[in-house]
Amino acid sequence: MRTYFLLCLSIVLAANALSDNLVQAADPAFTHGVASGDPDRESVLLWTRLVSPDSPELELTWELAKDPTMQTILKTGTATARQEHDYCVKVIAADLEPGTTYYYRFRQGNIVSPTGRTRTLPRTAEHIRIGVANCAKYTGGYYHAYDALADTDDLDVIIHLGDYIYENGATRPGDSYYPSFLATGRQHNPPHTCVTLQDYRTRYAQYHQDPELLKLHARYPMIAIWDDHEIAKIPMQKSPSGEPIYDAAWQQRFNDSLQAWHEWIPCRAKQGEVIYRDFQLGSLVNLLMVDTRVCCKSKVDKTEASLKDPNRHIVGDEQLAWLKNSMLTHQATWNIMGNQLLFASKGSDWSRWPGFPTDRNQVIDFLTEHPRINFLITTGNAHNPHHYVVREKESSNILLHEVLPGSISSGNNTEKSRSNPAKLKKLIRAQESNPDLLWYNNDAHGFIVLDLTTQRALVEWYFVTDIRQKQYQVYRAHKLVIDVR
Numbered sequence: 001m002r003t004y005f006l007l008c009l010s011i012v013l014a015a016n017a018l019s020d021n022l023v024q025a026a027d028p029a030f031t032h033g034v035a036s037g038d039p040d041r042e043s044v045l046l047w048t049r050l051v052s053p054d055s056p057e058l059e060l061t062w063e064l065a066k067d068p069t070m071q072t073i074l075k076t077g078t079a080t081a082r083q084e085h086d087y088c089v090k091v092i093a094a095d096l097e098p099g100t101t102y103y104y105r106f107r108q109g110n111i112v113s114p115t116g117r118t119r120t121l122p123r124t125a126e127h128i129r130i131g132v133a134n135c136a137k138y139t140g141g142y143y144h145a146y147d148a149l150a151d152t153d154d155l156d157v158i159i160h161l162g163d164y165i166y167e168n169g170a171t172r173p174g175d176s177y178y179p180s181f182l183a184t185g186r187q188h189n190p191p192h193t194c195v196t197l198q199d200y201r202t203r204y205a206q207y208h209q210d211p212e213l214l215k216l217h218a219r220y221p222m223i224a225i226w227d228d229h230e231i232a233k234i235p236m237q238k239s240p241s242g243e244p245i246y247d248a249a250w251q252q253r254f255n256d257s258l259q260a261w262h263e264w265i266p267c268r269a270k271q272g273e274v275i276y277r278d279f280q281l282g283s284l285v286n287l288l289m290v291d292t293r294v295c296c297k298s299k300v301d302k303t304e305a306s307l308k309d310p311n312r313h314i315v316g317d318e319q320l321a322w323l324k325n326s327m328l329t330h331q332a333t334w335n336i337m338g339n340q341l342l343f344a345s346k347g348s349d350w351s352r353w354p355g356f357p358t359d360r361n362q363v364i365d366f367l368t369e370h371p372r373i374n375f376l377i378t379t380g381n382a383h384n385p386h387h388y389v390v391r392e393k394e395s396s397n398i399l400l401h402e403v404l405p406g407s408i409s410s411g412n413n414t415e416k417s418r419s420n421p422a423k424l425k426k427l428i429r430a431q432e433s434n435p436d437l438l439w440y441n442n443d444a445h446g447f448i449v450l451d452l453t454t455q456r457a458l459v460e461w462y463f464v465t466d467i468r469q470k471q472y473q474v475y476r477a478h479k480l481v482i483d484v485r
């Protein structure tokens with residue numbers, strides 16, 4: 001077993017406890033922890049927020065070392081925290097060694113940020129471990145699944161499949177999240193639905209004061225894509241000719257929500273650029289993070305005729321070409337697709353991949369033409385752990401596996417149907433009769449670990465025992481082994 005992640009990081013944990021106090025500070029302060037993201041073999045993005053009450057901008061320095069006590073600073077640089085970017089700071093630490101653990105921090109005068117740990121991607125690899133998280137509604141409960149994921153040893157990177165924040169306002173009596181609020185006191189700030197840039201920024205700031213989320217960011221680099229709730233629970237649709245179908249007010253809200261995402265999430269892409277992107281972990285894993293929400297999705301007409309429209313897209317021709325080209329170029333043992341919307345079929349699927357047969361068939365045809373490609377999809381959005389398969393068109397043979405983690409805290413099927421038990425019974429009947437759904441759970445919260453070697457992919461579903469009490473335990477609830485082709 002590798003040992004580089006077994007170090008005790010009390011310095012990181014202690015720093016988390018400081019953040020709540022610093023939020024109220026009159027002086028400049030690192031109020032929302034540190035994070036890293038989008039690593040490659042030579043570099044990684046580092047993130048922090050330096051709030052400066054009296055100044056629209058403030059210079060700061062960053063430092064990077066190999067030892068957790070930062071005794072020997074290997075890299076350093078300067079950056080500026082600007083009010084126009086909500087004081088969020090992103091820098092690229094470059095010229096690093098591949099497959100190496102680093103520690104980093106920021107400082108402004110005598111003010112020092114928490115210390116974070118990160119890791120570059122390996123040049124060669126025989127064993128890779130990836131943590132998978134998604135759907136973390138603050139009002140749903142404690143982020144114990146983030147905490148347990150942070151405590152999981154030997155991960156190379158975390159991928160986040162979206163719904164990192166939720167735009168919804170405060171939960172109220174009668175709402176399915178209200179019992180969680182009564183148990184935990186966790187309520188959304190601002191209390192109304194996010195609409196303006198300031199609303200979204202306030203929401204990210206609230207989420208980034210949660211100690212369990214900050215702990216995860218401080219321990220592992222994250223590769224994130226958005227789902228819908230970073231913007232709104234309204235599909236981000238375009239007409240077949242590519243025009244947004246919403247009015248100017250919606251477009252402003254849409255742009256503001258994405259601006260806040262780019263400010264707060266440790267992603268290299270800049271606003272206006274596509275966020276679908278790939279990462280190579282040696283020649284073992286090619287990680288393909290796709291965007292089924294914003295860049296390329298068509299308007300959804302719920303008619304049989306529209307299903308046949310060749311201009312109806314969920315990822316679009318450019319993204320599909322990129323996806324296929326990436327797999328052919330990198331020739332990795334495993335191609336892992338991080339994805340927001342279910343690819344397998346569950347019946348009524350107008351807004352998911354099966355509702356876009358032109359694009360979906362392109363993926364299926366490509367994999368059929370390249371039977372040696374090992375393709376595994378991990379999908380968010382569902383709030384419940386699932387293992388689906390997609391079968392070959394002409395037989396019942398399995399073409400690919402699709403694995404979904406439980407949500408971190410967003411309502412699962414049991415929680416969402418408490419006031420309507422018949423709805424859950426109907427859902428379970430549908431689940432039990434779906435031959436492509438090999439395993440599911442309706443009442444858990446947790447995460448997945450993808451453990452990959454040249455011989456097999458091991459998918460491990462971890463559950464936490466409770467998200468409404470401060471104390472919890474974590475356990476492995478299920479596993480799947482997929483042999484390499």
Ligand SMILES: [Fe+2]
Binds near residue numbers: 135
């Ligand atoms: Fe969600």
